[in-house]
Amino acid sequence: MSEIEIESRNLDLWYGSAQALKEITMAMPEKKVTAIIGPSGCGKSSFIRCINRMNDLVKDCHITGELLFEGTNIYGNNVDAVELRKKIGMVFQKPNPFPMSIYDNVAYGPRVHGLRNREELDRIVEESLKASALWNEVGDIPDRSAIDLSGGQQQRLCIARTLAVKPKVILFDEPCSALDPISTAKIEDLINTLKHDYTIVIVTHNMQQAARVSDYTAFFLLGELVEFGKTKQIFELPEKKSTEDYITGRFG
Amino acid sequence: MCTDHLRGGGDIENAETNRYISEDVDQRFILLDFARVPLTCKITVDVRMKTSERIIELLLFLSAATAVLIVALIIIFLLKEGLLVLVKVGIVDFCLGMKWNPIAIAGEPSYGIFPMIVASFYVAIGSLIIAVPLGLACAVFLAEIAPSWARSILKHAIELLVGIPSVILGFVGLVLLVPFIRDHFGGWGFSILAGSIILAIMALPRIISISDDAIRSVPREYKEASLALGATHWHTIRKVILPSARSGIVAAVILAMATSIGETMAVLMVVGNTPILPAPIYDILDPVRPMTSNILLEMSYATGDHASALFATGIVLFIVVAVLNVISHTALKSKMGTRR
Numbered sequence: 001m002s003e004i005e006i007e008s009r010n011l012d013l014w015y016g017s018a019q020a021l022k023e024i025t026m027a028m029p030e031k032k033v034t035a036i037i038g039p040s041g042c043g044k045s046s047f048i049r050c051i052n053r054m055n056d057l058v059k060d061c062h063i064t065g066e067l068l069f070e071g072t073n074i075y076g077n078n079v080d081a082v083e084l085r086k087k088i089g090m091v092f093q094k095p096n097p098f099p100m101s102i103y104d105n106v107a108y109g110p111r112v113h114g115l116r117n118r119e120e121l122d123r124i125v126e127e128s129l130k131a132s133a134l135w136n137e138v139g140d141i142p143d144r145s146a147i148d149l150s151g152g153q154q155q156r157l158c159i160a161r162t163l164a165v166k167p168k169v170i171l172f173d174e175p176c177s178a179l180d181p182i183s184t185a186k187i188e189d190l191i192n193t194l195k196h197d198y199t200i201v202i203v204t205h206n207m208q209q210a211a212r213v214s215d216y217t218a219f220f221l222l223g224e225l226v227e228f229g230k231t232k233q234i235f236e237l238p239e240k241k242s243t244e245d246y247i248t249g250r251f252g
Numbered sequence: 253m254c255t256d257h258l259r260g261g262g263d264i265e266n267a268e269t270n271r272y273i274s275e276d277v278d279q280r281f282i283l284l285d286f287a288r289v290p291l292t293c294k295i296t297v298d299v300r301m302k303t304s305e306r307i308i309e310l311l312l313f314l315s316a317a318t319a320v321l322i323v324a325l326i327i328i329f330l331l332k333e334g335l336l337v338l339v340k341v342g343i344v345d346f347c348l349g350m351k352w353n354p355i356a357i358a359g360e361p362s363y364g365i366f367p368m369i370v371a372s373f374y375v376a377i378g379s380l381i382i383a384v385p386l387g388l389a390c391a392v393f394l395a396e397i398a399p400s401w402a403r404s405i406l407k408h409a410i411e412l413l414v415g416i417p418s419v420i421l422g423f424v425g426l427v428l429l430v431p432f433i434r435d436h437f438g439g440w441g442f443s444i445l446a447g448s449i450i451l452a453i454m455a456l457p458r459i460i461s462i463s464d465d466a467i468r469s470v471p472r473e474y475k476e477a478s479l480a481l482g483a484t485h486w487h488t489i490r491k492v493i494l495p496s497a498r499s500g501i502v503a504a505v506i507l508a509m510a511t512s513i514g515e516t517m518a519v520l521m522v523v524g525n526t527p528i529l530p531a532p533i534y535d536i537l538d539p540v541r542p543m544t545s546n547i548l549l550e551m552s553y554a555t556g557d558h559a560s561a562l563f564a565t566g567i568v569l570f571i572v573v574a575v576l577n578v579i580s581h582t583a584l585k586s587k588m589g590t591r592r
Contacts, residue, residue, distance in 0.1 A: 052480060054476065054479070054480065057475075057476070057479070082482055082483070082484050083482070085479065085480055085481065085482040086481075086482035089480065089481070090480040092473060092476065092477065092480075094473060096471070096473035096474060096476070096477045097477075098474055098477065098478070098492055098496075099474075099495075099496060100495075108478070108481060108483075108491070109481040109482065109483075112478075112481060112482060112483040112484075112487055112491075113482065158477070161477075161481065162480075162481070165481055165482055
């Protein structure tokens with residue numbers, strides 16, 4: 001096992017009085033893909049949204065326990081959520097490019113962090129679009145509105161936008177659930193390339209996808225972590241009965 | 253398949269049913285649905301519903317038509333009364349004429365409303381300069397920052413502000429604002445500044461509530477995407493949320509301008525009502541007379557050409573407000589177009 005990038009210790013999460021996550025303890029290794037699977041409402045999205053503190057936006061959301069990123073507690077007193085999100089990027093379920101040009105979308109992050117130099121921005125935009133396998137398709141039309149792109153292209157643009165901030169971790173929250181199979185395959189290829197440089201956590205309800213792209217898999221059920229281990233082992237020799245039932249499609 | 257059923261319908265002996273069947277397309281689809289059950293009873297029930305339905309539709313149509321009819325009648329009435337002077341003086345001379353002297357003791361009366369057109373725009377734009385930054389800031393606070401308890405208090409306060417009759421605002425302006433301006437800024441007190449401030453108070457709730465709606469209808473995903481890239485909340489508001497809500501905000505501002513130009517009572521009480529251009533033209537402490545005040549002040553005693561000139565003022569006012577409304581609606585519609 002390589003070094004641990006993110007580690008969760010006894011993490012509990014409540015929305016008001018409803019507990020959505022119970023005692024989650026797991027470790028996500030550096031530069032690997034960790035998949036989180038489980039039926040709808042099992043808390044997998046809630047969990048991934050803890051990692052970049054997107055749950056801060058949710059009213060009455062209350063968290064206890066520890067969530068460590070590079071050894072420091074994400075929910076510690078002196079952690080700035082804005083700074084944290086520069087290091088932990090996120091790609092959402094529904095492609096959500098801003099209603100601006102392709103260029104401005106990718107340049108948004110670097111600009112947020114104070115970069116004004118046009119040449120430097122050009123370079124970052126080009127690099128990010130290349131890294132997200134979008135350069136060949138949109139490299140010559142950076143001024144077109146991002147809204148005109150297809151769903152799959154929009155999602156890869158969102159990945160490019162995330163890469164432009166140069167994060168260490170990228171969280172994918174069901175990134176393919178709104179996409180067709182061909183676009184999905186492209187995103188999966190991309191994840192396979194990106195894992196050489198980034199730690200990736202992906203939530204998916206598609207088990208084949210988890211099996212294809214991930215190195216480690218966590219199975220969540222009703223807010224609890226049922227099983228966590230190497231993907232191969234989870235899919236071929238699950239220890240728990242409920243994991244096996246879910247993977248073989250007996251419920252879910 | 254459809255035609256088969258229709259032919260089936262034609263086979264029914266009952267002549268009355270046949271008539272209903274051929275009545276319109278909707279009936280045919282009902283036939284299609286009930287193809288396997290006895291037809292006659294079902295259809296009669298449906299037709300009876302259809303009749304009452306039609307009466308209701310007709311009544312609704314008439315109500316809608318009434319609104320259009322009233323607008324049309326007002327336009328016809330305005331034109332009938334006002335065109336006389338417009339033709340006599342000439343539209344250009346009427347709108348650009350500098351001198352308003354409807355009851356000339358010696359010589360010809362003159363009907364020039366240019367100072368009043370300027371005055372209307374002056375006080376309206378003045379009110380926007382005050383109300384837009386304030387209203388927008390308030391809308392951003394309401395939509396993005398305020399906790400729910402603060403939001404509900406503010407919302408109620410704003411509704412109360414809408415409910416204040418304009419004459420009361422004018423009265424407050426008259427006894428508080430006018431002397432205040434006289435004492436602290438000089439001049440007569442009755443002024444463009446006083447009118448703009450009163451109009452700004454009246455425009456605020458409209459700007460706030462429409463902008464608030466526009467901001468709240470920006471998709472949540474945009475906000476999340478921006479925050480996830482490490483942008484601060486304020487940066488997100490400035491660079492993503494406000495630009496996405498832009499068309500709604502523009503619509504709010506223009507609509508506020510249209511109502512400000514059309515506002516009469518409160519303005520009349522504080523602007524001084526002298527039908528000349530301020531001198532120098534940028535002097536906001538000078539009194540002016542907007543078009544609305546002109547009509548209200550003189551209608552009670554005007555006769556002949558004078559009365560007609562007031563109606564002509566009304567035509568100009570109507571056109572200005574109508575154009576602003578159209579612009580505002582276009583802005584709102586363009587938002588729908590660009591939205592995914």
